[in-house]
Amino acid sequence: xxxxxxxxxxxxxxFVLLGFGNLPELQILFFLLFLVIYIVTTAANMLIVALVxxxxxxxxxxxxxxxxxxCLEICYSSTILPRMLASFLTGDRAISVxxxxxxxxxxxxxxxxxxxxxxxxxxxRYLAIxxxxxxxxxxxxxxxxxxxxxxxxxxxxxxxxLIYLVSQSVFCGPNEIDHFFCDFTPMIKxxxxxxxxxxxxxxxxxxxxxxxxxxxxxxxxxxxIVTILRIPSTTGRQKAxxxxxxxxxxxxxxxxxxxxxxxxxxxxxxxxxxxxxxVLYTVLTPxxxxxxxxxRNKDVKxxxxxxxxxxxxFREVD
Numbered sequence: 085x086x087x088x089x090x091x092x093x094x095x096x097x098x099f100v101l102l103g104f105g106n107l108p109e110l111q112i113l114f115f116l117l118f119l120v121i122y123i124v125t126t127a128a129n130m131l132i133v134a135l136v137x138x139x140x141x142x143x144x145x146x147x148x149x150x151x152x153x154x155c156l157e158i159c160y161s162s163t164i165l166p167r168m169l170a171s172f173l174t175g176d177r178a179i180s181v182x183x184x185x186x187x188x189x190x191x192x193x194x195x196x197x198x199x200x201x202x203x204x205x206x207x208x209r210y211l212a213i214x215x216x217x218x219x220x221x222x223x224x225x226x227x228x229x230x231x232x233x234x235x236x237x238x239x240x241x242x243x244x245x246l247i248y249l250v251s252q253s254v255f256c257g258p259n260e261i262d263h264f265f266c267d268f269t270p271m272i273k274x275x276x277x278x279x280x281x282x283x284x285x286x287x288x289x290x291x292x293x294x295x296x297x298x299x300x301x302x303x304x305x306x307x308x309i310v311t312i313l314r315i316p317s318t319t320g321r322q323k324a325x326x327x328x329x330x331x332x333x334x335x336x337x338x339x340x341x342x343x344x345x346x347x348x349x350x351x352x353x354x355x356x357x358x359x360x361x362x363v364l365y366t367v368l369t370p371x372x373x374x375x376x377x378x379x380r381n382k383d384v385k386x387x388x389x390x391x392x393x394x395x396x397x398f399r400e401v402d
Contacts, residue, residue: 103264115172128374157370184266200235203297341365
């Protein structure tokens, strides 16, 4: 339908996020489950941020980027889960068109920043393992701040352009989105105006802002693995791999589920499977990240132990 034709119809004012509404008997269970996930996700990521800020042993490029990632995960969860929890509790699945576009804007910004941060963290590990003599010079504090700031600013700029184009679309019905949050594809499918431009721009931006960081991440780890395999001693190989294993797990989970969601066809029986994998990368990934880093990372565990020891000392003094 052309834009002119769409403009002759009445624009809708709200969408209905169907989510998991086809399982009414499980709504309270879903509410409790996702509430626990939200609380644990927020608390765990806040702990990581607090440790990175307060513990001088973690004032390194790797943990600077990890702190940024944890801040991002808190925002990421807060973009999707509170609205989702409200719909489980009240049964109200309606969201205004403007609210839906705003939710997609923040979701898009945060996914793009996460792609950049994971790429920067992999590049940091590449330099630490493959170029150890030049690491301190290349990854200085000022350069790390510039990289992180560039990731956030470029993501805001790209999504601002994209959201401007999306906001020009006309939505005149139907208004049901078979998803639990406002993602681009299911939302833009409901537009009754011409969406060829916004679809093209989205494809271009996705190639630059998601595919490029993924290729950088992949290239970094190929180089890391090749370098590790060249280390003669088994102990040396294990030590080198342990420094990046946590990040590799996070990258695999994030990109693995992301690709499944956006590569698999979103039709018929695959739609329910897409929803499940969408939960993995939008809800569970922010929960898994701090748990992986705290449970598998020696430096983070030592920082937690130092905090606990200080807490015991303060209690004994009192």
